[in-house]
Amino acid sequence: MSRSDAALAPPLLEVDDLQTSFSIGEGREVRAVDGVGFSLRAGETVAIVGESGSGKSVTSLSIMRLLPKKVGWISRGSIRLRGRDLVNLSDREMRGVRGNDIGMIFQEPMTSLNPVHTVGEQIAEVVREHQRLPRAAARARAVDMLRLVGIPEPERRANSFPHEMSGGMRQRAMIAMALACEPSVLIADEPTTALDVTIQAQILDLMRSLQERLGMAIVFITHDLGVVAEMADRVVVMYAGQVVETGSVREIFSRPLMPYTAGLMRAIPRLGASTERSRLQTIPGYVPPLSRLPAGCRFRTRCAHALARCAEGEPPLEAAGEGRSVRCFRWRELELAEAAA
Structure with a gap:
């Protein structure tokens, strides 16, 4: 299936308002995945990106229903494969889905x-x-x-x-x-992280050729934005368990709207980066522990654009154009300021 045909096809996999919780003892729990949603069409690749601790791998394990028993569970939302909600399947029914309908490549x-x-x-x-x-x-x-x-x-x-x-x-x-069973959906969780660059390139070429040959859809989970640029059609950016921005690869790379996404883009090494503006930059601080999330916007303690209002409430994930969404109170004014710079 061509990329244009994939864009017109109905969703094959639909994740809606997914919430995954973990017990941390003494009757307490944290939400490792909080309200995540995205869709995937046949022949399409959607990349889920973000730093370690953002919830990428837990999202994939939730889709596969491979969360550790008694410690992790899906507490809300739906995961529909061709309209069939995987959340409501029995363990036996889910074993029939794994491998047969959804395959997974693990990190190590x-x-x-x-x-x-x-x-x-x-x-x-x-x-x-x-x-x-x-x-x-x-x-x-x-x-x-x-x-x-x-x-x-x-x-x-x-x-x-x-x-x-x-x-x-x-x-x-x-x-x-x-x-082996030619699944319609492949989840690849950091499949090239431990490999040298030559082998990584071979694995990515292999996945692209197999996708073209088998017509499968791919959920590609990574923190490597160079791989995203090569592999993906659309991008889901996650931070501290939430989706903070979505869009096509071209839009995300050329016009990031959320300060966190912009920070990830500035951290990409570039050949010939000699000026102050093009020099490699890092995002200060770390992803906060899920048990101690800041009030309001979860990124505000690391954000150079945060204002007092960013601590007063959690920004919603709102539409920012066709196929685009962003979670930031200030994205419109920041976009205007960037365009004027």
Whole structure:
């Protein structure tokens, strides 16, 4: 499916007002994801970006219903896949969705692959579980998937244990496992963080080619804005558990509206940045702990544009044009000031 066709297609995945809470003991709880919403169409890539602690990975685990039992739970909202609300599914029904309809690539394959089983066995197990293929057919499918993701000598590598593979090969094996049943949605949680730049480029090229071949939609979770520029159609920016800005890649990179997003853009290294204005800048401070969020705007304690009113109430996520939204009391005046500068 082409990018233009994807823009016209109905949403495949719709996350609406998602709230995920965690118990922190003594009857207290925090909201790691607070009112998050976005949609995803077939063939489209939506990137979720933000610093560590912003809620990106918890959002992905909520979609997959892989939150730690008794400690984390979805307390509000819906996650609809082709109109079917995953929040209301039983554990058994959800196991049928994982891998079959939604695949996931985790950040660190060594903690996600079973060290005592070969890679081929693990991929074949996914296929047997969801597609009910005989053992020999599932094994053949595993070898085919390893070949698809570009692993040399796939018949031999299917017999390898995870520790016998390089980091790049392990990540390719994770992609093979996630795509073994050809899911319609792929969630990639920081899939290239631990890889060197050469292997990272290969993995991104592989994901793009597989997306084009299989027509799947991708939720790409990352803090690397360079990867976002390469991979994504639309961007969801998160901060302290909330969505603070959404828009197309072109809009977010060329005209960020929320001061936090603008800060992320200024922190991107650029070749030839010699002037004071183009020099690499950082956002002061840290993402606040969820148990001690500041009153009002959650970003105000780090924001150079914060006023007294920013502490008086939480800004809503409001429309800022077609397909755009922003959470900031001052975004209009800041945009005008930027245009006049």
